[in-house]
Amino acid sequence: MTTRRCILVYNKDREITTSAEAIKYIEEALRTLEYVVKSIPFDKEFIHLLEKDDIVFNYYTSTSFLQCLVPLVLEWLDVPFTGSTANTQFLAMDKEYTSIVLESYGIPVPSFSVAKDIDRISDIPPFPVIVKPALGGSSEGISDISIARNTRDLKVALEFLLSKGVRKILISSFIEGEELTVGLIGNDPPSVIGILKTCIDTTKILTSELKEVLDVYDERVVPYRGRFYDKVVDIALKSYKVLGCRGYARIDIRLSLEGIPYVIDVNPLPGLHPKYSYLPRMAEEYGLGYKGLIKAIVDSAIR
Numbered sequence: 001m002t003t004r005r006c007i008l009v010y011n012k013d014r015e016i017t018t019s020a021e022a023i024k025y026i027e028e029a030l031r032t033l034e035y036v037v038k039s040i041p042f043d044k045e046f047i048h049l050l051e052k053d054d055i056v057f058n059y060y061t062s063t064s065f066l067q068c069l070v071p072l073v074l075e076w077l078d079v080p081f082t083g084s085t086a087n088t089q090f091l092a093m094d095k096e097y098t099s100i101v102l103e104s105y106g107i108p109v110p111s112f113s114v115a116k117d118i119d120r121i122s123d124i125p126p127f128p129v130i131v132k133p134a135l136g137g138s139s140e141g142i143s144d145i146s147i148a149r150n151t152r153d154l155k156v157a158l159e160f161l162l163s164k165g166v167r168k169i170l171i172s173s174f175i176e177g178e179e180l181t182v183g184l185i186g187n188d189p190p191s192v193i194g195i196l197k198t199c200i201d202t203t204k205i206l207t208s209e210l211k212e213v214l215d216v217y218d219e220r221v222v223p224y225r226g227r228f229y230d231k232v233v234d235i236a237l238k239s240y241k242v243l244g245c246r247g248y249a250r251i252d253i254r255l256s257l258e259g260i261p262y263v264i265d266v267n268p269l270p271g272l273h274p275k276y277s278y279l280p281r282m283a284e285e286y287g288l289g290y291k292g293l294i295k296a297i298v299d300s301a302i303r
Contacts, residue, residue, distance in 0.1 A: 005036045006298065007050065008057045009070055012041035022273040026059060029294040042070055047077065055301055056081040061269055063136045065093055082301040084268035088244045092266045095134045095170050098243065099263075105242045107235060108262045110254070112172035118158050125173040130205065131157035134170040141166060147174055147205060175254035175262045179206050180224055182236040182251045183270075183282035185296045190240050192233045194282030197224040202257070216281040223285060228259045235261040243268070247300040248293075250279055 008030070010023050023039060030037045040049055042060045050056075058081045060070040072086035084092075091097055099109040111125040114134060128149045133141040141161060148154040154171070161169050179198045184190050198206050199220045215221075224232070236251045243266055250270035253261045271277030274290050283293035 003036055004034065004055070005038065005051065005053070006030050006055050006057055008037055008039040009042050009046065009060050010039060011060045011062055011066075012043070014061055022271060022277065023059065025274055025290065026057065026272060026294060029291045030057065030298070032291055033295055033298070035298075047073060050077065050079060054079060055298065057298065057301075058083045058269070059272065061271075063140055065090065065135075067093065067269065080301045082247050082297050084246045084249065085244065088246065088268050091243055092245075092268045093135055094168075095132075095265065096168070098266055099170075099172075102239055102242060102263055102266075105238065107239055107242065108260050110173040110175055110262050110264065112170055115158060115169045115171055116167060118155065118162060121158075121171070124154070124171055127154075128174040129154065130170075130172050130174050131161065132170055132172075133161060133166045134168040142205060172264075174205075175256050175264075176202050177254050177256040178202065178224070178226075180232060180253045180255055180261070181278050182232060182253060183248075183279045184236060184240050184245070184251065185248045185293070185300070187246055187300050190237060190245070192236055193279075193286040193288065195224040195229065195232060195236075196278055196282065197222055197226075215275060216278055221278075221281075226255075228255060228261065231259065232261045235263060239263050239266055248279065248297050 008026060027037050027039060040046060056074055056079055058070050061067060068086045068089040071081060071089060074081040075086060096114050099112055103109050113123040115121045128147055131146050131148050131154060145157050145160060148157050158169060179200060181196050182192060183194045184192055199222060232253060239251050240249055245268050250267045251263060252265040254264050255261050270279050272280060274280045280290050280293060283289060
C-alpha cells in the first residue's frame, strides 16, 4: 500500500481557538484516514519542505490578504491542496467586490456603499445600516455599535473603525430577520450539509464578541428547518458556484421578515474546530461526523 503524505499548513501567528486548537483535531482525523501528517507553518521555508506527491491541507487563516498567499503559491507549484483557489479567496476577503459579483448574478445582497474617509461618504443606504470592515472575516470588527440608526450613530461607528486602522468600511442595509449560516462541501456538484440559526433578536446582529465565546452546541444555535429552507439552500448553492468555491465553504445569510435570503458573507476557509466552528457541527448532524468531513475535504483536493 502506498503511503500518502499530507502537509497541514497553518498560520503560526493565529492564536484564536478555532484556528490554533483545530490543528490537532485535523491532524488526528488525517491520521485515522491513514495519512502521514506533517504540520508546517507557512513561512519562507515552506516550499522547500514540500515533496513530490504531497497533498496540502490548507488551514492558513488570517484577517488579511496574506490568507490568499498559500493557495497562490500552491497553484504556482502545481501541488494539490484543499479549499478554494487564490482568486476565490481574494474575492471573498473583500465584501464590497463579493457583493458586486453576487448582485450581478441576481443573488440578493443588502444595499451598500463604501467609506474610506469620514468626510467622503456618499450613497448611504437608508437607515438602519450595518457598519463593518469591508476586508476580513465574517464577524471581524462587528460590535454593539455596528448598527447605525441615524447619522450620529454612523459617525460614531465610522470613527471607531477608523481609529482601529480599518482602511475600507462597508456600510450596508441592516436586514431585520434571522441570522443563518449554511455549510457546503464538494465540487461537482456541491452539497449543503446543514443550516444553523443563531437565536438572537431579529433587530440585533451576531457580534464578534458573541461569536468568540459561543459554543456551536449552545442552546442559542439550532438547526434551521423553516419554510424558506429550500430558498436558502438555492441561494447558498448559487453563491458557492458563482464565487468558484471549492471543497468546502460557509455562507452567512440574513433571512428577512419577508423570506428573502440576503448573502452577507462568504467564507471559503471556515473554521474546523469541532466545538467552536459551525461546519463540524453540521457534519455531525448530517451523518458525516468530523472524520467524514475531513475526508470529504481532502478527497475534493485529490480529485
